[in-house]
Structure formats: C-alpha cells, structure tokens
Amino acid sequence: MQFGEELGKIQFSLMYDFPDQTLVLRIVKANHLPAKDFSGTSDPFVKIMLLPDKKVKMETKVKRKNLNPIWNESFHFEGYPYSKIQERVLHLQVLDYDRFSRNDPIGEINLPLAEIDLTHEKLYWRSLTPSKKSSGKLGxxxxxxxxxxxxxxxxxxxxxxxxxxxxxxxxxxxxxxxxxxxxxxxxxxxxxxxxxxxxxxxxxxxxxxxxxxxxxxxxxxxxxxxxxxxxxxxxxxxxxxxxxxxxxxxxxxxxxxxxxxxxxxxxxxxxxxxxx
CATH class of the missing domain: 2.60.40.150 (C2 domain)
Known part of the structure; x- marks a missing residue:
C-alpha cells in the first residue's frame, strides 16, 4: 500500500578536526517534515549515532509544533582516528517527541563517512527515508x-x-x-x-x-x-x-x-x- 507522503529533508554539516581526532557534526535544520501529531504538526528532534557503535547516542533539542525546525547544534565525536571514522556510518533519525508514549519516527538517513570529504566543513541536504519499524504502527x-x-x-x-x-x-x-x-x-x-x-x-x-x-x-x-x-x-x-x-x-x-x-x-x- 502506497501512501506517498514525503518525509522532508535534513540539512547538516560535517568536518574532521585532524589535530584533535574529532568528527564535528552540525545539525542545521529540517524542511517539510510530515505532521505526526493529531493537531496537524510535530515536535521533532534528531537522534545521532555513528554506526556500528550504538552505545554513543546524541540528541538535539525538541522543537515544539514545528515542521521546519532550525537547530544549529554542534556535536563532537572525540578520540576517533581518521581511519576509524572512515569505517563508520553516520545515522541521523528524526523523531516526533511524545510525552505519553514512544517517540514516533519520522524518517532517517544513513551516510557512509568513507564517501565524504571531511577535510573541510561542508553543508549537505539529504531527503529522509522511512525509518525501519515506523510505518503505520497504529494502523x-x-x-x-x-x-x-x-x-x-x-x-x-x-x-x-x-x-x-x-x-x-x-x-x-x-x-x-x-x-x-x-x-x-x-x-x-x-x-x-x-x-x-x-x-x-x-x-x-x-x-x-x-x-x-x-x-x-x-x-x-x-x-x-x-x-x-x-x-x-x-x-x-x-x-x-x-x-x-x-x-x-x-x-x-x-x-x-x-x-x-x-x-x-x-x-x-x-x-x-x-x-x-
């Protein structure tokens, strides 16, 4: 069954600080997110991981009632030699915050860092794809x-x-x-x-x-x-x-x-x- 709903896009920047052996990620904003709440809006935030390391999870702040949220938040993954960063996949998942039940996934991206030039900061736009286990959990x-x-x-x-x-x-x-x-x-x-x-x-x-x-x-x-x-x-x-x-x-x-x-x-x- 196709519902054909666009999931929106996320903008972020990446660079690698060689002297400090640190990957610097900046989550800038998202555009045209779908409404997940009954009120016709969403309360989005971004969950960040460097796969396959699932222990280190970082999150942006929640932006209330906003389908075009702006975060401008920076995250530092310290102590990663460049060779190790090359083996990692950046996982960004946008979720709708829910106080009373499980947060509702909106969409995600997975970006192999070996494909990215990390020598200087660069901005990226990526379209969100459906999160695993997210579609139609209520029916x-x-x-x-x-x-x-x-x-x-x-x-x-x-x-x-x-x-x-x-x-x-x-x-x-x-x-x-x-x-x-x-x-x-x-x-x-x-x-x-x-x-x-x-x-x-x-x-x-x-x-x-x-x-x-x-x-x-x-x-x-x-x-x-x-x-x-x-x-x-x-x-x-x-x-x-x-x-x-x-x-x-x-x-x-x-x-x-x-x-x-x-x-x-x-x-x-x-x-x-x-x-x-």
Missing amino acids: SLLISLCYAPTAGRITITVLKCQNLAAKDITGKSDPYVKIWHMHKDKRVEKKKTVIKYHTLNPVYNESFVFNIPLDRIRDTTFVVSVLDKDRLSKNDMIGGILLGARTSPAEMSHWNEMMSKPRTNIAKWHVLKGVN
Whole structure:
C-alpha cells in the first residue's frame, strides 16, 4: 500500500578536526517534515549515532509544533582516528517527541563517512527515508469524501481500517470511528460508526452527511478518531487524522481532490497518527 507522503529533508554539516581526532557534526535544520501529531504538526528532534557503535547516542533539542525546525547544534565525536571514522556510518533519525508514549519516527538517513570529504566543513541536504519499524504502527483508515456544493453538503464514508494497534489483553480491539465536525476550532456536531468487536481490520461502510455552506468550508475541519470501546473504563484512543483545508500534506491533498471533483466519491488510505 502506497501512501506517498514525503518525509522532508535534513540539512547538516560535517568536518574532521585532524589535530584533535574529532568528527564535528552540525545539525542545521529540517524542511517539510510530515505532521505526526493529531493537531496537524510535530515536535521533532534528531537522534545521532555513528554506526556500528550504538552505545554513543546524541540528541538535539525538541522543537515544539514545528515542521521546519532550525537547530544549529554542534556535536563532537572525540578520540576517533581518521581511519576509524572512515569505517563508520553516520545515522541521523528524526523523531516526533511524545510525552505519553514512544517517540514516533519520522524518517532517517544513513551516510557512509568513507564517501565524504571531511577535510573541510561542508553543508549537505539529504531527503529522509522511512525509518525501519515506523510505518503505520497504529494502523490505517480508508475513508471516502464527497462534496455537493449546491446542496452545501459533505458526505464522509468510513469504509474500513487495517492493522490497527491492539488495545485489549486478547491482542485485539473493539474499534469504532468517531467524527467531530469543527468550525474555527469549535465543535459543531459528532457522528459515530457501530462498534466492531474483536478485530484489528474492521469493515464499516457507513456514510455520514454534514451540512456545510461553501462560505464556511475554508474554516471547517473534521477530527476523525479510531477508538477501542471499553466497557469498564474510558475508551482507548488508537489514532486519528485531521481532514480540512489546512492540515498535513496527505490529508490536505485528499481534501483538495474532493473540492476539485464535486459530487464524486474520493477514497484514500490514511496512516493513523498518535494523539498528543
């Protein structure tokens, strides 16, 4: 399944200080990172290693709610003879900081230092590639959007979910989907699907109609959450997405396609994001 979401780029500089036998790395910034949080943004930081040495890990500061973070932080790997540096691979992983659960990987690069001229400081831009174990750990949601401008109506059809994170002790979940219609960040209306019991791959095929005049559409968003029904305690959030004109790239492109093809059902898969 291809979701086609760009992971952004990272800028950094490298040089080797020969007298001090030290590799100097400067993490400058990242651009166009994808939103990993429910709010449509991310809290990125960079984890640094010289593979295969996994014991020495360094990290930048966390930049809150920023998809184009600027760090300008320097890191020194001291006591590495040049011959040893030539055998190392620089590993940079960009993660979204999460206070309540595991940090969510955004993307990474692996750069063999033997391929780099380290005799003077040089700036590099590199595109991030998917981190191992990162894609879709909460599962994904197939949803269809249809806009009828003359009627001032949006129909959202919740089709199905795939590979949802298990929330029950049995290794399953009892998932349902909740949709909040928001206007200018105020809750307007809530709709819910039925609950599907003991499954991580529920099929719903349920449609919900929302009346939205054209002049309100720019300030309209939908918070779509997948939850695990729990009889004894608060329902567990599995993950969610935000649909609207000002959301993250994958969700926004789905919304824009709906707007450009009125009265047509546009179905797309979305990777669920954690709720911060």
